[in-house]
Amino acid sequence: MQTKNAPQTPPPHPREVETWLFDLDNTLYPASCRLFDQIDRRMGLFIEQRFGLSAEEARRMQKSFFHSHGTTLRGLMTEHAIEPGDYLDFVHDIDLSGLEANPRLDAALTALPGRKVIFTNADTAHAERVLERLALTRHFQAIFDIRAAAFVPKPDEGPYDQILENHGLAAERTVFFEDSARNLKPAHARGMTTVWVRHEANWSAPPDEGDYIHHHTEDLASWLEDLQDRRG
Known part of the structure:
Protein backbone atom coordinates (compact mmCIF):
# COMPACT_ATOMS: atom_id res chain seq x y z
CA MET A 1 0.00 0.00 0.00
CA PRO A 30 4.48 -10.50 13.86
CA ALA A 31 0.73 -10.92 13.55
CA SER A 32 1.46 -14.36 12.08
CA CYS A 33 2.06 -15.58 15.64
CA ARG A 34 -1.76 -15.43 15.91
CA LEU A 35 -1.51 -14.36 19.53
CA PHE A 36 -4.30 -11.85 19.13
CA ASP A 37 -6.54 -14.65 17.83
CA GLN A 38 -6.37 -16.15 21.31
CA ILE A 39 -7.23 -12.82 22.91
CA ASP A 40 -10.09 -12.35 20.47
CA ARG A 41 -11.52 -15.76 21.36
CA ARG A 42 -11.20 -15.00 25.06
CA MET A 43 -13.10 -11.73 24.55
CA GLY A 44 -15.95 -13.63 22.96
CA LEU A 45 -15.90 -16.28 25.67
CA PHE A 46 -16.03 -13.63 28.39
CA ILE A 47 -19.18 -12.17 26.83
CA GLU A 48 -20.70 -15.62 26.34
CA GLN A 49 -20.25 -16.51 29.98
CA ARG A 50 -21.17 -13.11 31.43
CA PHE A 51 -24.41 -12.68 29.46
CA GLY A 52 -25.38 -16.29 28.72
CA LEU A 53 -25.16 -15.81 24.97
CA SER A 54 -24.33 -18.15 22.13
CA ALA A 55 -20.90 -17.84 20.54
CA GLU A 56 -22.44 -16.14 17.50
CA GLU A 57 -24.39 -13.64 19.59
CA ALA A 58 -21.35 -12.92 21.73
CA ARG A 59 -19.21 -12.23 18.68
CA ARG A 60 -21.77 -9.79 17.29
CA MET A 61 -21.81 -7.93 20.61
CA GLN A 62 -18.00 -7.95 20.78
CA LYS A 63 -17.57 -6.49 17.30
CA SER A 64 -20.27 -3.92 17.92
CA PHE A 65 -18.41 -2.73 21.00
CA PHE A 66 -15.13 -2.58 19.08
CA HIS A 67 -16.56 -0.45 16.29
CA SER A 68 -18.61 1.87 18.50
CA HIS A 69 -16.28 2.25 21.50
CA GLY A 70 -12.77 1.50 20.20
CA THR A 71 -12.32 -1.63 22.32
CA THR A 72 -14.58 -4.40 23.59
CA LEU A 73 -13.62 -3.43 27.14
CA ARG A 74 -14.73 0.17 26.71
CA GLY A 75 -18.09 -1.01 25.40
CA LEU A 76 -18.56 -3.40 28.30
CA MET A 77 -17.66 -0.71 30.83
CA THR A 78 -19.82 1.97 29.22
CA GLU A 79 -22.91 -0.10 28.52
CA HIS A 80 -22.74 -2.76 31.26
CA ALA A 81 -20.50 -1.37 34.03
CA ILE A 82 -18.15 -4.37 33.76
CA GLU A 83 -15.20 -4.36 36.19
CA PRO A 84 -12.15 -3.90 33.93
CA GLY A 85 -9.76 -5.94 36.06
CA ASP A 86 -11.86 -9.08 35.75
CA TYR A 87 -12.04 -8.70 32.00
CA LEU A 88 -8.34 -7.95 31.47
CA ASP A 89 -7.24 -10.90 33.60
CA PHE A 90 -9.57 -13.21 31.66
CA VAL A 91 -8.75 -12.17 28.09
CA HIS A 92 -4.98 -12.11 28.66
CA ASP A 93 -4.90 -15.60 30.14
CA ILE A 94 -3.38 -17.01 26.95
CA ASP A 95 -0.59 -19.30 25.77
CA LEU A 96 2.54 -17.31 24.86
CA SER A 97 4.58 -20.31 23.75
CA GLY A 98 4.26 -19.19 20.13
CA LEU A 99 6.33 -16.09 20.85
Whole structure:
Protein backbone atom coordinates (compact mmCIF):
# COMPACT_ATOMS: atom_id res chain seq x y z
CA MET A 1 0.00 0.00 0.00
CA GLN A 2 1.21 3.49 -0.80
CA THR A 3 -0.05 6.24 1.46
CA LYS A 4 -0.28 9.84 0.39
CA ASN A 5 2.46 11.17 2.66
CA ALA A 6 4.92 8.29 2.66
CA PRO A 7 6.85 9.14 -0.55
CA GLN A 8 7.33 12.79 0.52
CA THR A 9 8.44 12.11 4.10
CA PRO A 10 12.14 11.40 4.68
CA PRO A 11 13.00 8.89 7.40
CA PRO A 12 14.02 10.44 10.71
CA HIS A 13 17.65 10.64 11.70
CA PRO A 14 18.03 8.44 14.80
CA ARG A 15 20.01 11.13 16.62
CA GLU A 16 17.12 13.59 16.14
CA VAL A 17 14.64 11.25 17.87
CA GLU A 18 14.23 11.48 21.63
CA THR A 19 11.58 8.77 22.08
CA TRP A 20 10.69 5.62 20.15
CA LEU A 21 7.08 4.79 21.00
CA PHE A 22 5.83 1.27 20.29
CA ASP A 23 2.48 -0.43 20.33
CA LEU A 24 2.77 -3.97 21.71
CA ASP A 25 0.61 -6.67 20.14
CA ASN A 26 1.20 -7.38 16.44
CA THR A 27 3.88 -4.68 16.42
CA LEU A 28 6.80 -6.00 18.48
CA TYR A 29 6.02 -9.49 17.21
CA PRO A 30 4.48 -10.50 13.86
CA ALA A 31 0.73 -10.92 13.55
CA SER A 32 1.46 -14.36 12.08
CA CYS A 33 2.06 -15.58 15.64
CA ARG A 34 -1.76 -15.43 15.91
CA LEU A 35 -1.51 -14.36 19.53
CA PHE A 36 -4.30 -11.85 19.13
CA ASP A 37 -6.54 -14.65 17.83
CA GLN A 38 -6.37 -16.15 21.31
CA ILE A 39 -7.23 -12.82 22.91
CA ASP A 40 -10.09 -12.35 20.47
CA ARG A 41 -11.52 -15.76 21.36
CA ARG A 42 -11.20 -15.00 25.06
CA MET A 43 -13.10 -11.73 24.55
CA GLY A 44 -15.95 -13.63 22.96
CA LEU A 45 -15.90 -16.28 25.67
CA PHE A 46 -16.03 -13.63 28.39
CA ILE A 47 -19.18 -12.17 26.83
CA GLU A 48 -20.70 -15.62 26.34
CA GLN A 49 -20.25 -16.51 29.98
CA ARG A 50 -21.17 -13.11 31.43
CA PHE A 51 -24.41 -12.68 29.46
CA GLY A 52 -25.38 -16.29 28.72
CA LEU A 53 -25.16 -15.81 24.97
CA SER A 54 -24.33 -18.15 22.13
CA ALA A 55 -20.90 -17.84 20.54
CA GLU A 56 -22.44 -16.14 17.50
CA GLU A 57 -24.39 -13.64 19.59
CA ALA A 58 -21.35 -12.92 21.73
CA ARG A 59 -19.21 -12.23 18.68
CA ARG A 60 -21.77 -9.79 17.29
CA MET A 61 -21.81 -7.93 20.61
CA GLN A 62 -18.00 -7.95 20.78
CA LYS A 63 -17.57 -6.49 17.30
CA SER A 64 -20.27 -3.92 17.92
CA PHE A 65 -18.41 -2.73 21.00
CA PHE A 66 -15.13 -2.58 19.08
CA HIS A 67 -16.56 -0.45 16.29
CA SER A 68 -18.61 1.87 18.50
CA HIS A 69 -16.28 2.25 21.50
CA GLY A 70 -12.77 1.50 20.20
CA THR A 71 -12.32 -1.63 22.32
CA THR A 72 -14.58 -4.40 23.59
CA LEU A 73 -13.62 -3.43 27.14
CA ARG A 74 -14.73 0.17 26.71
CA GLY A 75 -18.09 -1.01 25.40
CA LEU A 76 -18.56 -3.40 28.30
CA MET A 77 -17.66 -0.71 30.83
CA THR A 78 -19.82 1.97 29.22
CA GLU A 79 -22.91 -0.10 28.52
CA HIS A 80 -22.74 -2.76 31.26
CA ALA A 81 -20.50 -1.37 34.03
CA ILE A 82 -18.15 -4.37 33.76
CA GLU A 83 -15.20 -4.36 36.19
CA PRO A 84 -12.15 -3.90 33.93
CA GLY A 85 -9.76 -5.94 36.06
CA ASP A 86 -11.86 -9.08 35.75
CA TYR A 87 -12.04 -8.70 32.00
CA LEU A 88 -8.34 -7.95 31.47
CA ASP A 89 -7.24 -10.90 33.60
CA PHE A 90 -9.57 -13.21 31.66
CA VAL A 91 -8.75 -12.17 28.09
CA HIS A 92 -4.98 -12.11 28.66
CA ASP A 93 -4.90 -15.60 30.14
CA ILE A 94 -3.38 -17.01 26.95
CA ASP A 95 -0.59 -19.30 25.77
CA LEU A 96 2.54 -17.31 24.86
CA SER A 97 4.58 -20.31 23.75
CA GLY A 98 4.26 -19.19 20.13
CA LEU A 99 6.33 -16.09 20.85
CA GLU A 100 10.06 -16.36 20.36
CA ALA A 101 12.98 -14.02 20.92
CA ASN A 102 13.93 -12.00 17.84
CA PRO A 103 17.70 -11.37 17.88
CA ARG A 104 17.50 -8.96 14.92
CA LEU A 105 14.89 -6.80 16.63
CA ASP A 106 16.87 -6.95 19.88
CA ALA A 107 19.98 -5.71 18.06
CA ALA A 108 18.05 -3.01 16.19
CA LEU A 109 16.54 -1.68 19.41
CA THR A 110 19.96 -1.72 21.05
CA ALA A 111 21.32 0.45 18.25
CA LEU A 112 18.62 3.09 18.63
CA PRO A 113 19.61 6.13 20.69
CA GLY A 114 17.00 7.67 22.96
CA ARG A 115 14.37 6.07 25.15
CA LYS A 116 11.82 3.45 24.22
CA VAL A 117 8.27 3.39 25.61
CA ILE A 118 5.32 1.00 25.16
CA PHE A 119 1.90 2.52 24.36
CA THR A 120 -0.73 -0.23 24.46
CA ASN A 121 -4.46 -0.80 24.81
CA ALA A 122 -3.58 -3.92 26.83
CA ASP A 123 -2.52 -3.80 30.48
CA THR A 124 0.96 -3.73 31.95
CA ALA A 125 0.82 -7.32 33.21
CA HIS A 126 0.22 -8.60 29.68
CA ALA A 127 2.86 -6.29 28.24
CA GLU A 128 5.45 -7.49 30.74
CA ARG A 129 4.73 -11.14 29.96
CA VAL A 130 5.06 -10.51 26.22
CA LEU A 131 8.27 -8.49 26.56
CA GLU A 132 9.81 -11.17 28.76
CA ARG A 133 8.93 -13.86 26.24
CA LEU A 134 10.45 -11.77 23.44
CA ALA A 135 13.54 -11.06 25.57
CA LEU A 136 13.04 -7.31 25.01
CA THR A 137 12.21 -6.11 28.52
CA ARG A 138 15.54 -4.33 29.02
CA HIS A 139 14.89 -1.91 26.17
CA PHE A 140 11.80 -0.17 27.55
CA GLN A 141 11.86 2.53 30.17
CA ALA A 142 8.08 2.74 30.63
CA ILE A 143 4.75 1.15 29.72
CA PHE A 144 1.71 3.36 29.21
CA ASP A 145 -1.20 0.93 29.36
CA ILE A 146 -5.00 0.99 29.32
CA ARG A 147 -5.10 1.53 33.08
CA ALA A 148 -2.86 4.60 32.84
CA ALA A 149 -5.26 5.89 30.18
CA ALA A 150 -8.21 5.49 32.61
CA PHE A 151 -9.45 2.68 30.32
CA VAL A 152 -9.91 5.05 27.39
CA PRO A 153 -8.34 3.30 24.37
CA LYS A 154 -6.45 4.45 21.33
CA PRO A 155 -7.46 6.04 18.96
CA ASP A 156 -9.35 8.31 21.37
CA GLU A 157 -7.50 11.62 21.61
CA GLY A 158 -7.12 11.56 25.41
CA PRO A 159 -4.45 8.87 25.84
CA TYR A 160 -2.13 10.60 23.37
CA ASP A 161 -2.22 13.83 25.36
CA GLN A 162 -1.77 11.87 28.59
CA ILE A 163 1.29 9.96 27.45
CA LEU A 164 2.93 13.14 26.15
CA GLU A 165 2.32 14.88 29.47
CA ASN A 166 2.96 11.97 31.86
CA HIS A 167 6.25 10.96 30.24
CA GLY A 168 7.42 14.38 29.09
CA LEU A 169 7.48 13.42 25.41
CA ALA A 170 8.19 16.00 22.71
CA ALA A 171 5.82 14.92 19.95
CA GLU A 172 7.98 16.33 17.15
CA ARG A 173 10.90 14.20 18.36
CA THR A 174 8.88 11.00 18.83
CA VAL A 175 8.41 8.13 16.38
CA PHE A 176 5.34 5.95 16.91
CA PHE A 177 5.06 2.36 15.60
CA GLU A 178 1.59 0.80 15.45
CA ASP A 179 -0.11 -2.04 13.57
CA SER A 180 -3.60 -0.51 13.60
CA ALA A 181 -3.33 2.37 11.14
CA ARG A 182 -6.25 4.32 12.59
CA ASN A 183 -4.31 4.62 15.88
CA LEU A 184 -1.63 6.64 14.07
CA LYS A 185 -3.95 9.52 13.17
CA PRO A 186 -3.96 11.25 16.60
CA ALA A 187 -0.19 10.74 16.84
CA HIS A 188 0.32 12.46 13.48
CA ALA A 189 -1.99 15.31 14.54
CA ARG A 190 0.30 15.95 17.52
CA GLY A 191 3.42 16.06 15.40
CA MET A 192 4.81 12.55 15.82
CA THR A 193 6.46 10.64 13.00
CA THR A 194 4.26 7.60 12.31
CA VAL A 195 5.18 4.11 11.16
CA TRP A 196 2.46 1.61 10.28
CA VAL A 197 3.52 -2.01 10.94
CA ARG A 198 1.01 -3.49 8.57
CA HIS A 199 -0.41 -7.00 8.34
CA GLU A 200 -3.21 -8.86 6.60
CA ALA A 201 -6.09 -8.24 9.04
CA ASN A 202 -8.74 -5.90 7.63
CA TRP A 203 -8.75 -3.76 10.76
CA SER A 204 -5.02 -3.10 10.42
CA ALA A 205 -5.51 -1.01 7.27
CA PRO A 206 -6.40 2.69 7.34
CA PRO A 207 -10.15 3.36 6.99
CA ASP A 208 -9.38 6.36 4.74
CA GLU A 209 -6.53 7.66 2.55
CA GLY A 210 -4.06 7.21 5.39
CA ASP A 211 -2.33 10.54 4.79
CA TYR A 212 -1.26 10.51 8.45
CA ILE A 213 1.05 7.54 7.81
CA HIS A 214 4.63 8.65 7.13
CA HIS A 215 6.18 5.20 6.70
CA HIS A 216 5.01 1.61 6.56
CA THR A 217 6.62 -1.81 6.85
CA GLU A 218 5.73 -5.46 7.26
CA ASP A 219 8.86 -6.15 9.31
CA LEU A 220 9.78 -3.86 12.20
CA ALA A 221 13.33 -5.18 12.57
CA SER A 222 14.05 -4.65 8.87
CA TRP A 223 12.72 -1.09 8.97
CA LEU A 224 14.90 -0.23 11.96
CA GLU A 225 17.94 -1.86 10.36
CA ASP A 226 17.37 0.09 7.15
CA LEU A 227 17.06 3.29 9.16
CA GLN A 228 20.48 2.71 10.68
CA ASP A 229 21.98 1.81 7.30
CA ARG A 230 20.59 4.92 5.62
CA ARG A 231 21.74 7.28 8.35
CA GLY A 232 25.01 5.65 9.33
